[in-house]
Amino acid sequence: MSKRIATAVAVLGAAGFISGCALEQPSPGCQVQDSDHPWQAAYTLKNPADASKSCGNLKGEMIGVWKFVKDPLTNPTNQFVVRPYGTASRFAYTYEVQEKNEDGTPKVDEDGEPVMEEVTVERIDPEQLTSTSDGQSITAKEAATSGVASLAKAPDENGLCLAEGFTREATVTASEVIHQETDEVLVPAETATYKYNKVEIYSAAQAPGTQLQGEFTYSDGTGCEAEYTMLALWPQVTCKPEAFANPTEENSADRCGEGSGLNPDFDAVCVAGIGPGGAAGCVPNGKAGALK
Known part of the structure; x- marks a missing residue:
């Protein structure tokens, strides 16, 4: 073999070592993708018999999560909070009524179709103060979180960062909504409370804080309580268009694959009825840290 050929072989061999990384990537620490874009969560009852209860019908929703660092210069400590859509969505309620002409008659367009307008009713004053169990005063918006x-500083051997010791549940109590024209009760007065027991965030180089799992207890103010497990994925992504009609167990994983917008390394499945407007949404397949 000539010197030139030998050199070429050596270069190609070096290129192979560069392109095929066999080294484990270092841990990024406990990262969490904050909720400038929401997460998508799916819920499962711990006790299937609770499905008949008034508090046993949660399937999933968007959630917001945030990581903070307390005392970053002196004694940095990771902190973590959750805000579920079930509390955040109850601050106001919007419904439609038909617009009226000046003479009070219903307004229609040129095709004779009703012209509708939205009416938004505030159910909770976000700045309303409430007292916590330890006597602190917080706003309603803070209470919803x-x-x-x-939160741990580094992942465990499974890549999970444990958040535990939640100091307060997320809770709201919202007033009823009455239709301004018919006096029909559109939504009754209600309470929603989420008591989180623990949350584990998967934080690895290929998925830095984009999947989580957890446990919480939900109550609806009637004395009913139900325990749930939670799987969530960031960002919130609905399943591919063909999945909206009838997502099935057989092909649910495919519908969160190519074309869904998710990281192609994620092993995600499509779950019906948990996304915006009742759409199907994508969540980790079975556990936080589900990768292909």
């Missing part, structure tokens, strides 16, 4: 939990 869990109290802080302590």
